[in-house]
Amino acid sequence: MKRSYIPVGLLxxxxxxxxxxxxxxxHQYFYENYTNxxxxxxxxxxxxPVAFIIYKKGVNVNx
Amino acid sequence: xxxxxxxIPFNEDNYTHNINRNNERKLDRRGFMKTLVGAAGVFAxxxxxxxxxxAKELNRxxxxxxxxxxxxxxxxxxxxxxxxxxxxxxHDSAILIRLSEKKFVAYQNACTxxxxxxxxxxxxxxxxxxxxxGKFDVETGAPIAGPPRRPLPEIHVKVENGAVxxxxxxxxxx
Numbered sequence: 001m002k003r004s005y006i007p008v009g010l011l012x013x014x015x016x017x018x019x020x021x022x023x024x025x026x027h028q029y030f031y032e033n034y035t036n037x038x039x040x041x042x043x044x045x046x047x048x049p050v051a052f053i054i055y056k057k058g059v060n061v062n063x
Numbered sequence: 064x065x066x067x068x069x070x071i072p073f074n075e076d077n078y079t080h081n082i083n084r085n086n087e088r089k090l091d092r093r094g095f096m097k098t099l100v101g102a103a104g105v106f107a108x109x110x111x112x113x114x115x116x117x118a119k120e121l122n123r124x125x126x127x128x129x130x131x132x133x134x135x136x137x138x139x140x141x142x143x144x145x146x147x148x149x150x151x152x153x154h155d156s157a158i159l160i161r162l163s164e165k166k167f168v169a170y171q172n173a174c175t176x177x178x179x180x181x182x183x184x185x186x187x188x189x190x191x192x193x194x195x196x197g198k199f200d201v202e203t204g205a206p207i208a209g210p211p212r213r214p215l216p217e218i219h220v221k222v223e224n225g226a227v228x229x230x231x232x233x234x235x236x237x
Contacts, residue, residue, distance in 0.1 A: 003092060011099035018106035025113050034117035041114030044106050051103035055096050 007058025014051045018044060134159050134169070134220070134227045145183035147172070150218055150229040157218055158183060158190075159227060160201060167227055169218035170204045176211040190215070 025040035090098075129151040140146055145160045150171075158172040160183050170190070172181040179194035189207070190199040197209030204215035219231040 034120045037117035041110040044110035048103045048107035051100045055100045
């Protein structure tokens, strides 16, 4: 049972991307660039299943 | 005497004997990852309303349609003069200014500071709010002096058959 901390790191990267895209989304909304807002929102939503997949793989293989 | 509890203090490192803590406060690798996935979920859910609002804006649902409203006949407004009118509702006072033979501008004339009425000053070529001496640029409605920081909402006007009509209003900038 050797633990891998790679999934943890990947999840931290996902969280960082979440923060970046959320801020980008809010700012683009107030600058009235609504297409960019929607793109950032979609990316944010897609990052959740990515995070979930990373979690599943990390837990099953290494624990 | 003999059945008295003489084993006080108990020989264990636990002051709450009826609670089994069982490492419940320990944040292990798996628990940490769960937290991160949960955070990603919160981010995903919280970005949904922004996407919906942006989509609404793109579909122009935020722009209300108003029936066009006749302001004045052309020959009743000399160049350089202003006419007060109401648009889009009867309580939304507005001002139309004829800048040249062909050029009309119109704004909702509630000052963006404290909603005092804004007046057209022909001699200075500026719009003035007399309450706190806020001034607005007549070409754009942008504030140029005094306390107001936001532009006056512009009303779109159209000249048709010798009369000026108000056809729409720009969004009030918050």
